[in-house]
Amino acid sequence: MSEVLRTVRLDLHPVSMRDHGALLTHWTGPLVRRHLFDDRVVTPVQVSEIIEASERDFATEGYGLWALRPVPASPGGGAAAPGGPLAGVAGLSHHEGPLGHGVDVEILYSLEPDHWGRGLAAEASRAVLDYAFGVVGVHRITAEIDTANPASSQIALQLGMRRWREGPAGPDGAAYYAAERSRWIGSRRVPDVVP
Template sequence: MLELRTDRLLLRPFAPEDEDALFGLWNDPYVRRYLWDDRLVSREEVREQIALSERDFRERGYGGFVLSLVDWPGALIGFCGLRRIEGREDVELLYGLYRDFWGRGLATEAARAVLRFGFERVGLKDIYARADLANAASIRVMERLGMSPHAPPTVTYRLRRSDFAP
């Protein structure tokens, strides 16, 4: 089974048994505020996202990962992954953590591992990340990753493989 590991995190692909954990994460008011435009996410949508990620891993080599701490491997603390931007061929980076884990550099650490995976193992040429202008924390993550602004009205950042520094 595919697993990514950093100094502090374990990342493994979404699986059907993650439905309850992802449902809880994506409906957390602090997580859904920017990720889901502050709307509640149904169990059906969670199942669809898991199935989409599984299909993307089979067909494209990338998808979503659940995150847990190395020293607390059974508990989901967030997610990070890659998916195709709807209606385009471009790939975007997504991430979200429970609020208790904010401010520790974990989103940046997870995102860096997923970017490395996307560039080095999947062979992607560009990876985008988007955030609402009010989501200053996500914008800081993108900047720490070396991404640069790309296009309004949301904040869109891009990183080229040639500029990626693991």
């Protein structure tokens, strides 16, 4: 099973220590960390721990975090070799379920601000969900989204995720969305994953 994924516009490669510097820069950016890390600045040690946890998850669960890079166009019009600048991250992680409801598999995504508004988060997330449901066989994937982040709520809805639970009210509130394997596999979505 190959964990390398490709969509029409993105190459997705499992994060590794080669990505450490780019991930640190990405995750410490104020617009990115605002909703992903509750506005806390992650340290280089924390980035290493996240990468190591992702590598363990790929080895044991079949999924983890992918680094997103734009598919460069070659001079002949086709796709060139990957390796461009980091556009963001998408993937899956274990997460303590809302309100003590056990452990969930949660989808995560973040993009560099200059890539916002172009549908790349939804495109990458669809590839991750296709892989998780179709290859790994995960039964349910959840998303915890800050109520102050309507763009991420819109992405969850575009993915066909349904509002699942309400979180605590207030400025730090969250909404929970879920996608079920049986519904995902049975849907008639137009794929943007490249074979």
